[in-house]
Amino acid sequence: MTAPSTTGNRLNKSHRLSIAGVTAAAAAALTFSLIPGNASAEGSGKAVAASTSASTSTAPVAFNSTTGGTQAAAIQKSLAKQHSMADRIAEIHAKQDSAEAKAKAKAKSDAKADAKEEAAAKAKKRAAAKEKANRSADRKPTYANNxxxxxxxxxxxxxxxxxxxxxxxxxxxxxxxxxxxxxxxxxxxxxxxxxxxxxxxxxxxxxxxxxxxxxxxxxxxxxxxxxxxxxxxxxxxxxxxxxxxxxxx
CATH class of the missing domain: 1.10.530.10 (Lysozyme)
Structure with missing residues (x-):
């Protein structure tokens, strides 16, 4: 029995790690984009806390900063690109797996056909030998007339x-x-x-x-x-x- 391929699992894992990393970066960028430029450290801490609380709320978050919105759009675009690349790689591997499966199925089918052909040839040979033996047994020997x-x-x-x-x-x-x-x-x-x-x-x-x-x-x-x-x-x-x-x- 052939061991199952782990290629798909590795790709999925890498894919998840990549997405997780980018998502974390996006979250951080979005968090800092919500902090006003002239806020104090203490104020920043409060803003971060407010931002964290807001991220877990069901209420939509409004982005007032142009810079933050641009960064979020860039991150989303990068995520979409990585999704597209991962899907493309998965598609390529799926095609390769399909081709390998078809090749194995063909080899198996060819082996069965060869075995069947060989068995038929042996059966034909045995039948011919049996027929020859029967003809030999039925054939009356010839003797000289003396x-x-x-x-x-x-x-x-x-x-x-x-x-x-x-x-x-x-x-x-x-x-x-x-x-x-x-x-x-x-x-x-x-x-x-x-x-x-x-x-x-x-x-x-x-x-x-x-x-x-x-x-x-x-x-x-x-x-x-x-x-x-x-x-x-x-x-x-x-x-x-x-x-x-x-x-x-």
Missing amino acids: LNGWIKEALHIMKKEKIPGTYEGLHRNIMRESSGDPKAINNWDINAKNGVPSIGLLQVIKPTFDTYHVKGTPHSQYHPVANIVAAANYAADRYGSIDNVDSAY
């Missing part, structure tokens, strides 16, 4: 579905079952003789594929990613993980 890409995409889905398995486990079993051919089909084993041949990268029969198919993948045994995820889901249920499979399953 065995490496199929395994990576399958692992991405398996992670979301909490199906265990690693790249090594999937790749090892795929190479043993189909040599990496998504169109591979077994037409000679017992499953084929029963009318449900093993199909795809991990050689899954249709009943198993239908039971362990993962929603969101194509419902086709020949689809490489759907085949891998369904087989890994089946292996997790029966063996704990596709990584634990080392032969026909």
